[in-house]
Amino acid sequence: MNTARLPHLFLLLPLAGCSGWQSALDPRGSTAEELHGLFWLFTITCTAVWGAVLLVLAAALWRRRHPAGISEAQQARSERRSGVAIGAAVAATVVIITGLTFASYLATRGIAEEHPEALTIRVRGYQWWWEVLYADSAPHRAFLTANELHLPVGRPVRLELATADVIHSFWVPNLAGKQDMIPGRENVLVFTPREPGTYRAQCAEFCGIQHAHMALRIVVEAPADFERWREAQIAEAAPPMTPEEEAGRQVMESKACGACHTVRGTAAAGTLGPDLTHVGGRQTIAAGMLPTTRGSLAAWIADPQTVKPGNNMPMVPLTAEELQAVSAYLARLR
Amino acid sequence: MKHRIVADLSGLPLHGAGSSSQTWWGTLAFMLIEGIGFVLALAVYLYLASIAPQWPLGAPPPDPWPGTIIAALLLLSAIPNWLVGRWAEAQDLRKVRIGLVIMSVAGILPLIVRIWEFPALNVSWDSNAYGSILWILLGLHTAHILTDVMDTLVLTAVMFTRHGDNKRRYGDAQDNALYWYFVVLTWLPIYLCIYGVPRL
Amino acid sequence: MTRPPEDRDLRDTALDTGQEPDALERRLARIWRTPPGLVNALSTVDHKIIGRRYIVTAFVFLALGGVLAMLMRLQLAQPESRFLSPDLYNQVFTIHGANMMFLFAVPVMEAMAIYFVPLLVGTRNIAFPRLGAFSYWVYLFGGSMLWIAFILQMGPDVGWFAYVPLAGPQYSSGKRADIWAQMITFTEISALAVAIEIVVTVLKQRAPGMSLDRIPLVVWAWLVMAFMIIMAMPAVVTASSMLILDRLVGTHFFNPAEGGDVLLWQHLFWFFGHPEVYIIFLPAVGMISTMLPAFVRRPIFGYLPLVMALLTMGLLSFGLWVHHMFTTGLPRLGESFFTASSMAIAVPAGVQIFCWLATIWLGRPAFRVPFLFILAFFFTFVLGGMTGVMVASVPLDTQVHDTYFVVAHFHYVLVGGAVFPLLGAIYYWFPKITGRMMSERIGRWVAGLLFLGFNFTFFPMHILGLQGMTRRIYAYPAEMGWGGMNLFVSLCSVAMAAGFLLFFIDIFRSARHGEPAGDNPWEASTLEWATSSPPPPYNFVRIPVVTSASPLWDEKGSLPVVSGLAVNRRELLITGMGNATPEVRETSPQNSIWPFFAAIATSVMLVASIFTPWAVVWGAIPLTITLIGWFWPRGTPEDDS
């Protein structure tokens, strides 16, 4: 039977998937590393068991003859032997299962440890974007951003996960396992990013029409870079530099934009959509749909329902000049 | 394959009672299904109570009188119910007829009292989760009384026709009595939950 | 109606005069038959006719669900595809899941039970056959409702699990989630009805001598399945009723702001949902245990451990539901308990595998098509079991939960563990149902295409999941690098679809032109092969007597039977629960149109109650009338005693 040879082929395939910026096989954080070890322990053990079962099956099929005229005594003996073999196999199953359960219990304990000096960030899921709040003991140093998380490398993080509407699930496979965001409850996720880089997170619990496009960037950077970023975020929005940008700010304030979005330092103070104070400095817009460029901002504002059908941003009627101006202004907000 | 006859079963009875009757098993299975439904509803009640900051939620405890009267009526009805079961076993048509009429009345009485029990809960189903689960528990039990009363009424009617004097009908009467015990028994934990738990 | 006096209590012994050789057969056929005509077709209570309808309907739903699967694969074949809109895609994956679980997998296992349990235990009809007819119509109407709703853009789009609050009143507008909830009610009513029939048939209608240790393993499996349905399905009916009440009359079961709880839904749903998997899986392994002996030419090795394994799995499956909720932030200690219990179920599953291996080891395998499906089962299901051990671990589950890894896992378990054995069982029992063999040559192609197509379609999904591809997404950005593997998966899924297509072609072809099968084409050992193919309306001319677990192998030459049953009315034997000693000669109901009417009344009530709660009140009136019509005595010979 070639059934016995196929598994080797399959075994090679996972190796192809060992890297990626949203991959559980490429751990870059404390929790993910722990889980990665556990994953290979389980995978190797299970593959061995699976292989053993198929080998026995193949052997059983191979010896298929069994002369019809076998003696009663022989038959009874081989049945007895089979009974013993089954007993042994069951015992082995129990041992393996117990071992794996214990290993997974140990891993759970290691993961849940809290650190007093952890950086606390509140992440809130919305249909279909993420709100990120960097709290601070001094209220004026707290700030809101969206769809992008910056973390200093090596420092434990404590994410407080909540939702504004339905259940979402926060998952950065490179850093940690997932944790749901559930109405009426607050969950906490603790981990330590170990290597700088940009990772991608995605909502893992089905949350409605645009569940597929609810992504989050996680930028893990050196502590100094993180502090610089943080100070920049605390600041109010950059002032417009050109007349076009000035016109853009006026559009932002006078048209429907400001009813939902905040740009700190301007009259736009809506709280229904993502905070746009530093939108130009983020890597993506629309929760990971498009890279942040002036062009993609214009495309998004001009027709959000074609880019991301069903999302809650309406198509605000703007003239071509207004559209140009507002996208120039937003791109400037670094 | 050729047949060889090894036994003649002509002498077997034509209808069995109790565990020899299919309908008895069917009744049992229905009671199991519905019993699990009740257990789940009660579990939901206790689950909601366990996560609530206080219980009952935003309402005074329910007024216990109508529920207590129903409990008393149901417990009392167990006596004629037991008698009907015995008369049915003895295949006494006249007594079964009388008994079933009594049981029809005994089934309708708690339904009438129940009209006052819903307002006595002091909470609406759409006020909060406490009100919702209370109404569902009571509604579920009411539905069971209602179906058993319907069953009793139809059976009573059959008993007064030419189909009445038949072993099968006596079996039905026994199964109906069995089911009524179930309706009575399920009320007790529900009663305790609705009226007892908020007063703990 | 007056009958000639000699008809009263006429028994088969009276027809043994030898003057007419098949007088008994003709008499029985007249009593048990379903006459031609539409009304009679709607009235029949013959378990074989109902079972056949049930099986065919379930396979129609399988084909429809498969079409949806292919639509999804077409959509996902390339990044950011715009072939399906997100709104449509969400309906498609929801209906694919709900359809496969509620309209195919569970019903088809029940359907096989309706057809084969009476034949396997040696009786003339299933218990409460009118309930079976009712169950079928309710199932058909409920399934049709879901698909009609889909055509009308009212298809549920909340996932087959319908988590609140997404499926709740605020976030799911319109009637889509209500359609889902009421489809649940339909299918659960029909499943519970069948479960009762199976329980009573197996416990009380077994052939004399078929004591508990001689029951065919598949019947044990169906018995455990029936009990699991009885224990598990009320939970989902409770949950879906609470959902529909929340949506329709404003109750607050799942509203955290008013004392409700979102996780309550998940607890209730998975308290049903996990046993559900075993409800599908246990009959399938039962089929393997029953088919295997015919292809290795020896009785199953380890009958008792296999029965114990079935019972243990049935029991344990009720203690695992939380492993679907490992990422919801429940207390750690509880999670560890559920890890342990989830892994523990690997032990009885292992026992089964080892017993089958021993059976093959000790026997002489014949590579016929059903046996090929059993081999495909081994390869696929054991792999799915292994990934099952992985998802049972809390920490690992936090990485793979809600990713394509899980999609791969449960398709391995459900397709490998249930559909492959089921297809094997269809090849195995098709000759009994139709009297004709299916093609061995096409069958090998079917098995090969499905086995290869399945593995190449679903194995890469493990890797996709580990690479971060989450479930239930209608599109993914090209930059994720999942495009290549998704295209590969979509291409391979065509092979799988071709396998199913070929299977259906073979069914149609063989039903008309297949080689005549004879009574026992596999020379198998169980009772259903003791009667003709297809079985006559009365199943057995005389009720067989069982003296071993492999009656047709151990009774060489002639089959012991009993006589003395009445032939002037539908009569069967009620036997003791433990060792099947005959207790009563009981009647079996005649055909009736009322179950059909009752099913219509039920359907009207359920569909209307999606729109107004008052439907429960006025809808109850026709339902009551039809039920009275159903149960009102008719004074037929079946009513005598």
Place this chain on the structure above:
Amino acid sequence: MMASRFALLAFLALLAGCKREEREARLAPPIAEAQGAVLVMPNGISGRPHDVIAAQGDAFRNNAYQLSQGKRLFEWFNCQGCHADGGGASGPALMNGWWRYGPDPVSIFLSIRDGRPNGMPPYRDKLTTEQIWQLTGYLQTLGASTASLASTSRNDAMHSRPAENRAPAQAGHTTRPSP
């Protein structure tokens, strides 16, 4: 016979539900533009808006998706700040079936878009025309004496008024008993 007639009936009933479930996330721009063409005084001095305009509002009143969007906006734009979930506070009640400026959709549309004296601010700069129509559709279900099949249901929030699909709204609106 009976079965086929029943099937036909069920089919027709469902067909009627068809439009109610359509989810049009994006109006075609010309339609969106036409929907904004509501003037207070069509002929410059007085007069009623054309019926066609009013009919455009129908699509928003009988479609479940549009109504739920309207409900979301009602919350998002803090209508309850003045109208208190429809019961009325500093602003008038919205669920007693009494409309100060008339019950027709166009009047409601104009009230939202252009504002009204004594405190109702104009929303023309905060909402798009489509959104104002969605809100209008939703408001009409608030005071309905019979609930539309497309009507929204309760919110996952504190319970301050009966669900919109429980009509007539006022009848079911009892004050909560105090503990």
